[in-house]
Amino acid sequence: MRTMQGRLIVFEGVEGCGKTTQIAYLRQWLEESGAVEQFVKAGKVSKLVTTREPGGTALGQEIRQLLLHSTTEQIQARTELLLYAADRAQHVEGVLRPGLADGALILCDRYTDSTLAYQGYGRGLDRALIDQLNQIATGGLESDLTLWLDVDVKIGLERARQRGIHDRMEQATLEFHQRVQQGFMELAQSFPQRIVRVDASLDEQAVANQIQAIVQQHLAKWYP
Numbered sequence: 001m002r003t004m005q006g007r008l009i010v011f012e013g014v015e016g017c018g019k020t021t022q023i024a025y026l027r028q029w030l031e032e033s034g035a036v037e038q039f040v041k042a043g044k045v046s047k048l049v050t051t052r053e054p055g056g057t058a059l060g061q062e063i064r065q066l067l068l069h070s071t072t073e074q075i076q077a078r079t080e081l082l083l084y085a086a087d088r089a090q091h092v093e094g095v096l097r098p099g100l101a102d103g104a105l106i107l108c109d110r111y112t113d114s115t116l117a118y119q120g121y122g123r124g125l126d127r128a129l130i131d132q133l134n135q136i137a138t139g140g141l142e143s144d145l146t147l148w149l150d151v152d153v154k155i156g157l158e159r160a161r162q163r164g165i166h167d168r169m170e171q172a173t174l175e176f177h178q179r180v181q182q183g184f185m186e187l188a189q190s191f192p193q194r195i196v197r198v199d200a201s202l203d204e205q206a207v208a209n210q211i212q213a214i215v216q217q218h219l220a221k222w223y224p
Contacts, residue, residue, distance in 0.1 A: 004046055004103025007222055008096065008141075009215065010111040013149035014181050015170050016156030017200045018207060022149065023050060023107050025208040026215065035219065036105065044223045046102045049095075052109035054087040057094045063087040068167035075168075077123040081133065084115050088137040096141060111143055113187050113195070118169070121183030122176050145218050147211055148188050149200035153177045 009026075011019040027050055030036045039045035055064035067075070067083050075083075088111075099106050112134045119125050157177060160170045188195040198210050 004044060005222070006046075006100030006102065006104045006106065007144040007218075008100060008106045008108060008111075009218075010108045010113070010143040010146045011149065012110060012113045012117075012146055012184060012195075013200060014151065014153055014156045014177055014184065016159035017149035017151045018159070018204065019109050019149055021204060022147075022200075022207060022211055023109055025204070026211055027107060029208070029212050030105075030215075039105070039219075039223055042223075044103070045105050047104050049099050049104045049106045050108075051091070051095055051106060053091055053111060053114070054084060056087075056091040056108070059090050060087045063090075068169060070168070077119065077125055080123070081115070081119045081125055081130065084119065085133040085137045088112070088115075088134070092138050092141055097139075100141075108143075111146070112138060113146060113148075113184065116187060117180045117183030121186075122172070122180040124179075143194060144222070145215070146191075146195045147198050147214065148184055148195050149198050149207070150184070150188075151200040153181050155201060 011023055013019055027048060030048060036045060036048045040047070053060070054067055055061045063083055063086060067080065067087075096106060096108070115134060116127070116130055120127050120130050153174065157170070157174070188197055196214050198207060198214070200207050202210075
């Protein structure tokens with residue numbers, strides 16, 4: 001009898017919150033601690049997968065380029081929303097659902113909450129419209145755990161600037177990013193059963209330790 005059940009762990013937050021770094025830390029910890037190997041041997045997990053939105057598929061890579069680095073003309077807010085939805089639909093059907101059905105433990109850089117925070121709170125687009133598009137794109141697929149890396153917007157943007165090249169989102173106004181941060185805060189308050197806050201203002205290892213503790217609790221619950 002097949003006992004594998006895939007799980008989706010999503011990392012969210014404003015620019016410069018450290019998502020990419022912390023996904024790498026978590027993957028390394030899961031592999032080096034033997035947690036994944038243990039679950040694979042027990043027939044509970046098939047593999048560990050790391051992915052992202054936008055850009056988790058070949059088509060998504062092209063959409064990501066349009067969204068974050070296109071300079072041909074200004075992207076309108078609704079166009080931006082629809083491009084993110086298109087990327088998500090491709091990602092869900094091509095990566096997330098097949099992976100979860102196969103029993104994968106998936107670490108994903110951004111998902112539906114980013115759209116609500118950036119396009120809803122940040123751009124001011126209609127929340128009901130975004131909810132509808134998210135539903136269409138995901139078919140109702142939600143994360144099993146969302147880690148919200150909470151950091152002051154100014155600190156996050158300064159971190160992002162230190163990386164060098166800035167994408168289109170990072171170039172938006174401080175006020176835009178403050179609205180996005182407000183969005184994440186309200187979403188965390190609205191969905192405490194799914195979204196867990198992580199203090200991302202600390203040094204990288206301290207943040208990684210918080211995340212490991214949270215994930216360890218959930219793994220024990222998912223795979224007793």
